[in-house]
Amino acid sequence: MVPGEHVKAETSNGGLLGVFAHPDDEAYSVAGCLARYTDEGVPATILCFTRGEAGQIAEGSGATRQNLGVVREAELRAACAAVGVTDVRIVGTPDGGTEVNDEGVGVIVATMRELQPRVVVTMEPLGVTRHPDHIAVSKMTTDAFYRARGESSDAYPERLYFNALPQSALDAFSAELERLGIPPFASPDDPLAPRPAPDSSIACVVDVVPWVERKAAALRAHVTQSMEMISWLPQDLYPAVLGTEAFQRPFPEPASGERVEGDLFAAFRDGDGKPA
Numbered sequence: 376m377v378p379g380e381h382v383k384a385e386t387s388n389g390g391l392l393g394v395f396a397h398p399d400d401e402a403y404s405v406a407g408c409l410a411r412y413t414d415e416g417v418p419a420t421i422l423c424f425t426r427g428e429a430g431q432i433a434e435g436s437g438a439t440r441q442n443l444g445v446v447r448e449a450e451l452r453a454a455c456a457a458v459g460v461t462d463v464r465i466v467g468t469p470d471g472g473t474e475v476n477d478e479g480v481g482v483i484v485a486t487m488r489e490l491q492p493r494v495v496v497t498m499e500p501l502g503v504t505r506h507p508d509h510i511a512v513s514k515m516t517t518d519a520f521y522r523a524r525g526e527s528s529d530a531y532p533e534r535l536y537f538n539a540l541p542q543s544a545l546d547a548f549s550a551e552l553e554r555l556g557i558p559p560f561a562s563p564d565d566p567l568a569p570r571p572a573p574d575s576s577i578a579c580v581v582d583v584v585p586w587v588e589r590k591a592a593a594l595r596a597h598v599t600q601s602m603e604m605i606s607w608l609p610q611d612l613y614p615a616v617l618g619t620e621a622f623q624r625p626f627p628e629p630a631s632g633e634r635v636e637g638d639l640f641a642a643f644r645d646g647d648g649k650p651a
Contacts, residue, residue, distance in 0.1 A: 390418035396508035398451035407583025413459030429470035454596035483519035499537035536622040539572040578624035579636035
C-alpha cells in the first residue's frame with residue numbers, strides 16, 4: 376500500500392480508538408467513557424506512544440528508574456482492564472522525546488485502517504497540560520485521522536474528538552478544594568499544570584458517574600504515579616470531579632447552534648439506543 380493511500384473500509388468495527396502519549400493519560404482523559412462503552416459492547420483500543428519511563432516513581436511502588444517503563448506498561452494494561460479494554464498497544468517512542476513525524480503518523484493510520492473505528496479520541500492540540508509529548512501525539516493523531524479518511528465522505532474513522540478540560544469544570548474543582556481546605560491540585564506557575572479550554576469550545580460532555588468507581592480503579596492502577604490526584608481526592612468528590620468527560624469535536628465540526636452532545640456515539644445509535 377502506498378503511504379497515505381485511501382482505501383475505503385467496507386465495514387467498521389463500530390469501535391473507539393484512543394491515542395495518547397503516556398500510561399495514565401488514558402485514565403484521566405477517557406477511562407469513564409471506556410467503561411461505559413465497553414459495557415455496551417463497543418470494541419475499544421488504546422494506542423500509547425511511550426512507556427512513561429521518564430515519569431515519577433511513587434515511594435513504595437517498587438519501581439526503579441531502570442524498570443519504570445516495564446512497570447508502567449503493566450500498570451497501563453491493568454488500568455485498561457479495569458474499564459474493559461484488553462487491546463492495548465505500545466508504539467515505544469521515548470518519554471519526553473516524542474516528536475511529530477511521518478513514522479508516528481503512519482503507525483496511527485495503519486491502526487485506524489486495521490480497526491476501522493467510528494470514533495477516535497486524543498487530547499486537545501495543546502495537550503491539556505502543554506506537555507510536548509501530548510502535543511505531538513495530538514498533532515499526529517489529527518493528521519492520521521484525515522489521512523486515513525482520504526477524500527471520501529463515508530470513510531472510517533467517522534468522528535474525531537479532543538479530550539479537554541472546560542474552564543467551568545476547573546473553576547468548580549478549585550472552589551471545592553478551597554472549601555475543603557485542600558491545597559490546589561497544581562500551581563498556576565507549574566509549566567505542566569492543566570490548562571482549561573473555553574466552555575464554548577466543548578461539543579460533547581459524557582456523564583460517566585455510573586462508572587466513576589471503575590475510572591477511579593483505573594487511576595489507582597497507575598501505582599507509580601499514586602502521588603497524583605487520585606491518591607488524595609476524597610471519595611465523596613469522585614462523582615463531581617471524575618463524573619464527566621468533556622470533548623471538543625474537530626470533525627465533523629459542530630453546526631451553528633448545535634447542542635452539546637452527551638454521547639460520543641450519539642450519531643451511531645440504532646432504534647434500540649445501542650451503538651450500531
